[in-house]
Amino acid sequence: MPTDKLITALVDDHPIVIEGLKMLLQNETNLQVVGGFCTGADILSYLKINQVDLVLLDISLPDMNGLELCRLIKRQSVSTVILMLSNRTERSIIMQSIQNGASGYLLKNSSLEELRHCIYEALQGKIAYSKEVNEIISHPSPSELRGIPKLTRREKQILQLIAEGKTSQTIADELFLSPLTVDTHRKNLIQKFEVKNVAELIMVANQQDLL
Amino acid sequence: MPTDKLITALVDDHPIVIEGLKMLLQNETNLQVVGGFCTGADILSYLKINQVDLVLLDISLPDMNGLELCRLIKRQSVSTVILMLSNRTERSIIMQSIQNGASGYLLKNSSLEELRHCIYEALQGKIAYSKEVNEIISHPSPSELRGIPKLTRREKQILQLIAEGKTSQTIADELFLSPLTVDTHRKNLIQKFEVKNVAELIMVANQQDLL
DNA sequence: TAAAAAATACCTAGAAATCAGTAAAAATAA
DNA sequence: TTATTTTTACTGATTTCTAGGTATTTTTTA
Numbered sequence: 202m203p204t205d206k207l208i209t210a211l212v213d214d215h216p217i218v219i220e221g222l223k224m225l226l227q228n229e230t231n232l233q234v235v236g237g238f239c240t241g242a243d244i245l246s247y248l249k250i251n252q253v254d255l256v257l258l259d260i261s262l263p264d265m266n267g268l269e270l271c272r273l274i275k276r277q278s279v280s281t282v283i284l285m286l287s288n289r290t291e292r293s294i295i296m297q298s299i300q301n302g303a304s305g306y307l308l309k310n311s312s313l314e315e316l317r318h319c320i321y322e323a324l325q326g327k328i329a330y331s332k333e334v335n336e337i338i339s340h341p342s343p344s345e346l347r348g349i350p351k352l353t354r355r356e357k358q359i360l361q362l363i364a365e366g367k368t369s370q371t372i373a374d375e376l377f378l379s380p381l382t383v384d385t386h387r388k389n390l391i392q393k394f395e396v397k398n399v400a401e402l403i404m405v406a407n408q409q410d411l412l
Numbered sequence: 413m414p415t416d417k418l419i420t421a422l423v424d425d426h427p428i429v430i431e432g433l434k435m436l437l438q439n440e441t442n443l444q445v446v447g448g449f450c451t452g453a454d455i456l457s458y459l460k461i462n463q464v465d466l467v468l469l470d471i472s473l474p475d476m477n478g479l480e481l482c483r484l485i486k487r488q489s490v491s492t493v494i495l496m497l498s499n500r501t502e503r504s505i506i507m508q509s510i511q512n513g514a515s516g517y518l519l520k521n522s523s524l525e526e527l528r529h530c531i532y533e534a535l536q537g538k539i540a541y542s543k544e545v546n547e548i549i550s551h552p553s554p555s556e557l558r559g560i561p562k563l564t565r566r567e568k569q570i571l572q573l574i575a576e577g578k579t580s581q582t583i584a585d586e587l588f589l590s591p592l593t594v595d596t597h598r599k600n601l602i603q604k605f606e607v608k609n610v611a612e613l614i615m616v617a618n619q620q621d622l623l
Numbered sequence: 624t625a626a627a628a629a630a631t632a633c634c635t636a637g638a639a640a641t642c643a644g645t646a647a648a649a650a651t652a653a
Numbered sequence: 654t655t656a657t658t659t660t661t662a663c664t665g666a667t668t669t670c671t672a673g674g675t676a677t678t679t680t681t682t683a
Contacts, residue, residue, distance in 0.1 A: 215520045365611075370638095397641095593632055
């Protein structure tokens, strides 16, 4: 029994979100939700024997990365349109999504209207972003423009010790260096990260997972 | 027109989640969802003129912290039962929820059954955790065993500004305070966290997700 | 409304960090 | 082996932070 409705699958690790989307989309006349999947493995095995026109896909899944999954789905079925539906607001993740074959990107706090609109656009072959995502793309934050500085071995080591609350003198004693040398490294770290002092240094180093 | 059903409000910055929960809970015979709110301000102003028995509350909201909101709701209406519904898995956040008056904590990837069960338990006056949350609570990591200092509003604010690399003088100018006052707060922060200086302060504040 | 907590502000004085340079060994890469 | 990067170390001046306090006003809580 073929149908003229768009066969749609939902992938999200939150059952509540899946159920919610199901309910929301059941009123849409032009599409039919055939299933909700909590893992990447589930949707992939389903796609092996079933044709799906549209997939709403979350980034964070228990068994694999949503970006990776996006690529795998596209490889298995080029005609399937994928819309990413995530909380992640990082430019890089949005870009990677598109590069992996997604036709659009929505934040989960999008309105229903936006969701509808993006589905429509994506099915037309366009790349569809929700309003907020467009903002993110067009206004890169200073912290994102700030590249991740390349640190030398010594600098990493001293950064670590600074984060432990040690003074230049203490660090010098520990590494058998002159405190003046440690000061130089400290200065270079502050320069490389383009920050004002150690407080901010430790903050951005944390944001960049360097500690 | 009084009702014997439990008046329930939903607070989440994701319209999709709200709609989903609404749909899911509309089949429950013993409760009635009266509204979904996307901001803390919305629910608070609603509660000023309406009685609500149960609130399902997200942590991350656009205008204020969910933990703070939990406290405010409880202050305005003690009899209202609050269940936190969040993605955050940090012990400290779970504990803070309970301390701020919540009757339970669920992760968003809980099943519908778990949600039902927790609502039931919470209404009975118990503290209700979902399965995964129980796991988290019973396996504390070493870094989490270090007590979480209670910060005042001002201290949180100043901690934030310190993390941005601002000096006491700059912070004082910004908040219209004496730099000596900022120094006092700075000193208290260092004491409360039992650290040696701001570098370590920012480090452990990060570990405890306070920034 | 009384008690407790938070926020405000100050003193003295020493310790530590930051800025703006320079420069020479030592290690690594081309 | 030559060139580049890293690591080491210094001067001198200035700013900022930290440690020991005390104390009053304001706000919040009981």
